Amino acid sequence: MSAKITGSHAVMRSLIEEGVDYIFGYPGGAIMPVYDSMMDYQKEIKHILTRHEQGAVHAAQGYARVSGKVGVCMATSGPGATNLITGIADAMIDSTPLVCITGQVVSPLLGTDAFQETDVVGISMPVTKWNYLVTKPEEIPWVIAQAFYIARTGRPGPVLIDISKDAQFGELEYSYTKCTSIRSYIPRPKIDPAKIDEAAKLINSAKKPYVLFGQGVILGNAEDEFRVFLEKSGTPAAWTILGVSALPSDHPQNMGMLGMHGNYATNIMNNRCDVLIAIGMRFDDRVTGTLSTYAKQAKVIHLEIDPAEVNKNVNADIAVIGDVKETLPLLTEKINKRDHTAWIQEFKDLYALEYEKVIQKDFFPEKEGLTMPEVIHRINERTRGNAIFITDVGQHQMFASRYCRFHKTRSFVTSGGLGTMGFGLPAAHGAKIGAPDREVVLFVGDGGMQMTIQELGTINQTEAAVKIVLMNNKYLGMVRQWQQLFFDKRYSETYLMNPDFITVAKGFGIPGKKVMARPELDAAIDEMLNYKGAYLLEVSIEKEDNVFPMVPTGSSVSDVILEPQVT
Amino acid sequence: MKPIYTITAFSENHIGLLNRITIIFTRRQVNIETLTVSQSAIPGIHKFTIVVREDKDKVEKVVKQIEKQVEVLKAFYHPDEEIVHQEIALYKVPTDALLSSTTLEKTIRRHNARILEVMKEYTIIEKTGHKHETQELFDDLSKYGVLQFTRSGRVAVTKLNEELLTNYLKEIGYQENGNNK
Numbered sequence: 001m002s003a004k005i006t007g008s009h010a011v012m013r014s015l016i017e018e019g020v021d022y023i024f025g026y027p028g029g030a031i032m033p034v035y036d037s038m039m040d041y042q043k044e045i046k047h048i049l050t051r052h053e054q055g056a057v058h059a060a061q062g063y064a065r066v067s068g069k070v071g072v073c074m075a076t077s078g079p080g081a082t083n084l085i086t087g088i089a090d091a092m093i094d095s096t097p098l099v100c101i102t103g104q105v106v107s108p109l110l111g112t113d114a115f116q117e118t119d120v121v122g123i124s125m126p127v128t129k130w131n132y133l134v135t136k137p138e139e140i141p142w143v144i145a146q147a148f149y150i151a152r153t154g155r156p157g158p159v160l161i162d163i164s165k166d167a168q169f170g171e172l173e174y175s176y177t178k179c180t181s182i183r184s185y186i187p188r189p190k191i192d193p194a195k196i197d198e199a200a201k202l203i204n205s206a207k208k209p210y211v212l213f214g215q216g217v218i219l220g221n222a223e224d225e226f227r228v229f230l231e232k233s234g235t236p237a238a239w240t241i242l243g244v245s246a247l248p249s250d251h252p253q254n255m256g257m258l259g260m261h262g263n264y265a266t267n268i269m270n271n272r273c274d275v276l277i278a279i280g281m282r283f284d285d286r287v288t289g290t291l292s293t294y295a296k297q298a299k300v301i302h303l304e305i306d307p308a309e310v311n312k313n314v315n316a317d318i319a320v321i322g323d324v325k326e327t328l329p330l331l332t333e334k335i336n337k338r339d340h341t342a343w344i345q346e347f348k349d350l351y352a353l354e355y356e357k358v359i360q361k362d363f364f365p366e367k368e369g370l371t372m373p374e375v376i377h378r379i380n381e382r383t384r385g386n387a388i389f390i391t392d393v394g395q396h397q398m399f400a401s402r403y404c405r406f407h408k409t410r411s412f413v414t415s416g417g418l419g420t421m422g423f424g425l426p427a428a429h430g431a432k433i434g435a436p437d438r439e440v441v442l443f444v445g446d447g448g449m450q451m452t453i454q455e456l457g458t459i460n461q462t463e464a465a466v467k468i469v470l471m472n473n474k475y476l477g478m479v480r481q482w483q484q485l486f487f488d489k490r491y492s493e494t495y496l497m498n499p500d501f502i503t504v505a506k507g508f509g510i511p512g513k514k515v516m517a518r519p520e521l522d523a524a525i526d527e528m529l530n531y532k533g534a535y536l537l538e539v540s541i542e543k544e545d546n547v548f549p550m551v552p553t554g555s556s557v558s559d560v561i562l563e564p565q566v567t
Numbered sequence: 568m569k570p571i572y573t574i575t576a577f578s579e580n581h582i583g584l585l586n587r588i589t590i591i592f593t594r595r596q597v598n599i600e601t602l603t604v605s606q607s608a609i610p611g612i613h614k615f616t617i618v619v620r621e622d623k624d625k626v627e628k629v630v631k632q633i634e635k636q637v638e639v640l641k642a643f644y645h646p647d648e649e650i651v652h653q654e655i656a657l658y659k660v661p662t663d664a665l666l667s668s669t670t671l672e673k674t675i676r677r678h679n680a681r682i683l684e685v686m687k688e689y690t691i692i693e694k695t696g697h698k699h700e701t702q703e704l705f706d707d708l709s710k711y712g713v714l715q716f717t718r719s720g721r722v723a724v725t726k727l728n729e730e731l732l733t734n735y736l737k738e739i740g741y742q743e744n745g746n747n748k
Contacts, residue, residue, distance in 0.1 A: 121583060122583075122586065125586055125587055125590060126590050126594065130637045130638075133583075183640070183741060184637065184638050184639060306635070307634070308632050311627075311628075312628060312631075
């Protein structure tokens, strides 16, 4: 029989068993035993002390999204735990595997309004895939094993483990067995071969098939399988904001981005195709526009691992439930090799129109002030599809999704479903930790930057070489754009009086430069990319810039607006 | 009026699972008419019986979300034709009022109710049946002054020839105590 160890040691040993190399966290009273044990495992696991728990959870998300591993974050009870909630909700809606460990008051005090007691299991229930309150030390190994298994399998998601302080102090006979199944949980649904046959038949008979792909391709590690399928089918393809980088940007069948600020052709063709093949995506309202006029002419094939997504927003004529890693090869085998050059040309013709009306002006603006898309375009030209791009939320996020180019998968990290401002800086930090050999460039606005600006301190401490491109238009730009277009130019509370960001960064030990005019831009980008450590490039941006094309809320995808109406 | 559906969900018996299930209804603004939790015919598996008044499309989506919970094995939904269902009601009535009545025997007989206890002050009557049946007895007893009334949630079993859960468990190769604990 093995010697007894404390619950807090069991936490650390269990994390090591699961291959954890980084914990993003913040200590406090109820998690102190684990932090004490942490000192004995510094060789195996590095802890990154963020400046706020929200910074810890977003960093864990960034880490998970680029590495494909489970992100781990840790916080104390009460406010520590509640500060994680935004990131957990973000991870839930974007299917990011996380294990969040929180300390809890000693179990006899549960429910007594003890100091720093919050019912975090209750609070996190709607935004976690699974959660559990541990009150006995002997539960720790199996709960952690189960947590990692649930977080990473099936449709991934965040899991929260709340551990009472007495369970951390108490002793157990420790042994660890990895979890390989839970009887009530089926991460990989059984594939119905009849559905594969039906789907193949429909694809083979289609005249204008159209593939929409999402993050499911990346989460299933199915990029190769997807590419093989796509090339055999000859079908044009477009991506959701979380699916980007699953297919190289320059692939001849990559037609661009879906959704509210996606490309022109990719939106319109939803309503012109005859067969819509949705792969690992969930028909978010930002993708479909108003459902009553969305793809009504098309037969829909939906490849999806989560049965609850099927028929949730768009009814599937054929639902192929299963992991796309398994279903795509089965489907590829059954489809005919096709060529849809003429159909792809229809996309290209519309793209040419979009290029002329929008993209050209975005990349090479005639106005004097600098614009977000031109900054992104210039950086893109330097990184040549090899960088990982992280964004915050707002106009710059839409420009970055539209214009960033990629060769490799897992190269774009953004808060898609939740739209969490303040996500960018900590997520970029976590991404750099998760992919230390890759260039990591963050695009962030002046609004979002100030929501988690304290994480500059964390970045300075870890010396992670995050390249921060702050696009400062002194406005909450996306809200301002909506006020201009839909609220009669009543700019309610969107102007920001900002600090001197360069001085702030300098105070945190991070060098930087502010660019005011076009002639300085290229040299400043070079300086940032060549600098060996973290760097802040602040670009002063024209405030009246808007993101187009646009599918206004409540509109049909075929009514995508290409350019602003002159009023 | 929207149709009635009976949702049955089969799950582990863990703390907090009831909450995980009810928030699915809350989030979609579906009112739970009645809810009963008990053990099922299979050892270790618990059964939720939830009655809602909602369109089929929405019920189907709710059921999928219930099934998605890690600790739920399987969930089904049924219109009333597919199930035999029952509720139980208890009525506490002043004994005086009953004794002075001339129609008590008739009322008890007509409703096929039972008297569980007679005390000097009060009498307890029990009736099982569908909701409208227990309601009718309540209405008839009202003239005597009902001191307390309570009605249970619906319990239900399917009238189908095949056992949906058993078939499903066979399909997934379910084993008792198959958890990693």
